[in-house]
Amino acid sequence: MKTGATVRKRCDPIAFAEAVKHFPLDFGQIENVHSTPNDGHVGAFSFGKVTGIAIGIFAGADIELGSVSPAKWKMDMQVPAHKEASKARASQLFPHCTAGWARALDHGRAEAAVIALYGGIKLGLKPTQPFQLGLINGEVPKPKKTAHAK
Incomplete structure (x- = not known):
């Protein structure tokens, strides 16, 4: 979405x-x-909005949703705070998925994978095969086209 001279990313619910x-x-x-005092008001609002969208989608799909602090999952999963080091740790845990966070700005995707693994470990689950990108019966899901898609 373009607002003035700025192009902002938006979550598509x-x-x-x-x-x-x-x-x-x-x-x-x-x-x-949570937002910090250094966050701008537009960024903080967008951040909270996306978090609310995620919570609503999981609730609407009747999927239990757990939450964990960054300090807790990073300590338990041995993930450093620096973005590149975080991607390197994710690559150790998911060696077949490194292409998913190859770009410099993909550190959030790498961390999301580790947070998901953390959740699975806390549930007592163990992987039965190596993780791969888009693994659904070996295929990446194709998004359905909707009237709202842009």
């Missing part, structure tokens, strides 16, 4: 909900974060 439908989820894990 419909695409998000469709993606959740493609995966047979029983549980979700979300990072329990």
Whole structure:
């Protein structure tokens, strides 16, 4: 979305909900974060809005959602605070998925994978095969086209 001279990314709740439908989820894990005094008001509002969208989609899909603080999951999963070091740790845990966070700005995707693994470990789950990008019966799900898609 363009506002003045600035282009802002927006969460597409419909695409998000469709993606959740493609995966047979029983549980979700979300990072329990908050805005800081240094965050701008537009960024803080957007951040809270996306968090609310995620919580609503999981609730609407009747999927239990846990939350964990960044300090807790990073300590338990041995993930450093620096973004590049965080991606390196995710690559150790998910060696077949490194292409998913190859760009400099993909550190959030890498951390999301580790947060999901953290949630699974806390549930007592153990992987039965190596993780791969987009693993749903070996295929990446294709998003459905909707009237809201842009």
